[in-house]
Amino acid sequence: KAGVTQTPRYLIKTRGQQVTLSCSPISGHRSVSWYQQTPGQGLQFLFEYFSETQRNKGNFPGRFSGRQFSNSRSEMNVSTLELGDSALYLCASSWLTGVEKLFFGSGTQLSVL
Amino acid sequence: SQQGEEDPQALSIQEGENATMNCSYKTSINNLQWYRQNSGRGLVHLILIRSNEREKHSGRLRVTLDTSKKSSSLLITASRAADTASYFCATDKQGAQKLVFGQGTRLTINP
Numbered sequence: 170k171a172g173v174t175q176t177p178r179y180l181i182k183t184r185g186q187q188v189t190l191s192c193s194p195i196s197g198h199r200s201v202s203w204y205q206q207t208p209g210q211g212l213q214f215l216f217e218y219f220s221e222t223q224r225n226k227g228n229f230p231g232r233f234s235g236r237q238f239s240n241s242r243s244e245m246n247v248s249t250l251e252l253g254d255s256a257l258y259l260c261a262s263s264w265l266t267g268v269e270k271l272f273f274g275s276g277t278q279l280s281v282l
Numbered sequence: 283s284q285q286g287e288e289d290p291q292a293l294s295i296q297e298g299e300n301a302t303m304n305c306s307y308k309t310s311i312n313n314l315q316w317y318r319q320n321s322g323r324g325l326v327h328l329i330l331i332r333s334n335e336r337e338k339h340s341g342r343l344r345v346t347l348d349t350s351k352k353s354s355s356l357l358i359t360a361s362r363a364a365d366t367a368s369y370f371c372a373t374d375k376q377g378a379q380k381l382v383f384g385q386g387t388r389l390t391i392n393p
Contacts, residue, residue: 173324202380212370212383225380259324268312268374268381273324 171195175260175274183282187248190277194241194262200224201243202267203235206257206276215258217267218243225267247279255281287384288371294390301358303387305371306351312374314347315381316356319368328356328369361391 174193182188194201203215214227218237235245241262247254257278261271289304305314313332317325331338331347331354338345344357358365368388372381 175324204383211385214380214382217380227380257322261325266379268379270315270327270330271317271325271381272327273317275324276322278322 173260173262173272173274175258175277177277178275179278179280181280181282182250184250184252186250187246188250188279189244189246190258190260190279192243192245192260192262192274194243194260195272198262198264198272199241200263200265200267201237201241202261202263202271203243203245204259204261205229206259207255212259215245219265219267250281252281255279288369288387290387291385292388292390294392295361297361297363297391297393299361301361301365301389301391303356303369303389305354305356305384307354307371307373307375307384308352310376311349312376314345314354314374315372316343316345316354317370317372317383319370319386321367325370358389361389363391363393365389366391 176191200219202217205213217225221237232248237243257276259276261273263269287306315330316328319325329340329345342359347354368386370383370386372383
């Protein structure tokens with residue numbers, strides 16, 4: 170069974186640009202969660218999607234958004250990038266909820282210059 | 283603010299020794315999980331312990347949970363070089379419907 174796939178693996182953007190990250194969950198998993206990881210703040214919850222609906226949201230500005238498609242694949246978008254958005258963005262999938270055992274992808278390393 | 287706080291922040295031991303990491307949290311939880319992360323990669327789930335459980339084992343891993351002290355510990359026995367990684371606890375706070383991760387313990391196993 171294929172694991173969680175995140176693309177791209179690395180991304181370099183400049184301030185003010187926008188970026189879209191993609192996540193393909195494990196087949197059959199309907200819950201997809203996104204986390205931001207930085208050395209200073211650690212792992213911060215962004216949002217969780219289930220059946221194309223955002224079920225939970227973390228404490229991030231509206232520049233961070235996401236969506237989930239009918240095949241459970243998910244994307245997250247960050248608009249008007251700031252230097253502080255540089256981070257490892259991790260996607261995790263699970264069968265039903267974002268609080269059971271999570272399966273993580275390898276992440277997208279975003280650098281904002 | 284983080285729900286879980288790991289202690290110590292960093293731990294360096296010799297191969298073959300046991301490694302113990304601790305996690306403290308602030309509010310009532312449904313479950314507590316431990317994850318491992320190799321440098322710059324995704325997290326790997328190690329073990330989940332529910333609030334009504336006190337101890338769980340998985341291979342060389344032993345996790346304890348003390349809800350009265352709001353703390354958990356992860357013991358790795360007979361450590362190997364491949365255990366070098368960062369270890370995170372994550373709590374499912376009651377009513378929150380999301381996992382909150384601690385800052386992690388960076389474990390180094392010296393050959």
